[in-house]
Amino acid sequence: MPEKKLVQLTELSRYVDEIANLLPNERQPYVGRHAFAHKAGIHVSAIARHSSTYEHMSPSAIGNERRILISELSGRSNVSFKSHEFSADLEKEPELSSKIVDRVKKYEQLGYQFEDADASFKLLTAKALGKYKPFFALKSFRVSVEKNVFGKMVSEATVKLDVEGEEVHTVAEGDGPVNALDGSLRKALVKFYPQISDVSLSDFKVRVINAGAGTAAKVRVLIESRDSNSSWGTIGVSENIIEASWEALVDSVEYKLMKSAGQKPAKKKK
Structure with missing residues (x-):
């Protein structure tokens, strides 16, 4: 198959899922969202130096992309690598990277998981970098x-x-x-913000964190949103499912606005 055709493989796979009304298999080889995902700090450190140490091919060759996951296993390498996604460079600021890692671990102790909530993590990092302004x-x-x-x-x-x-x-x-x-x-x-009109919620998941607490258990809400160009995940955690959902909804909207580069509200339509 010609290279220029092979690069459309991931797009083709997702198009087939869409017309068949199927949810994409995130763990599907090559084209899945997690096919080129990396979590442990030592893996990410190696990937940053030479991607072939943990990847047998470039994800871009088939139209996919590398994903660096953030979790309790993350180190400064994960945070530094992720920071490049929003035009920040933390490699020369180890203290700030460590601060973000500590904050992530603190949130994880409260029940948060950022592996499928990239947008919430990016908002958290933007706040730490002073690059965030509430809308x-x-x-x-x-x-x-x-x-x-x-x-x-x-x-x-x-x-x-x-x-x-x-x-x-x-x-x-x-x-x-x-x-x-x-x-x-x-x-x-x-x-x-008329740009939010093309955002839709494509997935909504609720998981009980501490089931032993019965009806007072804390819940984790994960929301996947998408627009015409991309998709992103956000998270909320609370003993109240509505509050957890609100937190994830707000992160979804704020991430859309942040990535749209509109840091100032548009004038209200009359």
């Missing part, structure tokens, strides 16, 4: 669920935000409380 501030949110006279479950979410000093108050219904909360958040922001 909005939460004033309050409320979620209600009721069963109406027709026997239908109805979920409604109310969100109050502050965007550049302006208070925005929106209400939305949805298929479940998280969907309603997502709809209300988008409704509040799309007038200021």
Whole structure:
């Protein structure tokens, strides 16, 4: 197969999944999202020096990409390597790299896992580097669920935000409380940031962290979002599933805005 055709292999695989309405197998050889993933610090250090030490071919040759995972096994090499993804260079700042590694490990002790939440990790790092500016501030949110006279479950979410000093108050219904909360958040922001209109949630996972605590157990929410160009993962952790979902939703929207390079809100549409 010609090289210029081979480079389209990953794209082809994901296109087939899309038209077949299948979720891509992230661990599929060559084309999977985790096919060229590296976690342990010593592996990443070696990859940074010479990729052939742990990779038999370049992921770009088949249209895939290398992924450096962040976890409790991470070292400064992981953080330094990941920092290049958002135009930062931490190789010459070992103290800052160590600070970020310590912060990651602290979050992991609380139940966070950044392996599938790259966007949340990038936001965490951007904050540590002073490269982050919030696009909005939460004033309050409320979620209600009721069963109406027709026997239908109805979920409604109310969100109050502050965007550049302006208070925005929106209400939305949805298929479940998280969907309603997502709809209300988008409704509040799309007038200021129209670029979020092409973002959709492609996956939503909930996992109980400490099952022994019963109904008071802490939960981890992982959300995968995508736009017309890429996909990203975010995470939230709390004893309250709605709060954990809100945290992951906010990270998803803020990451989209950050990667769109719009650090200043657009003027509100009249």
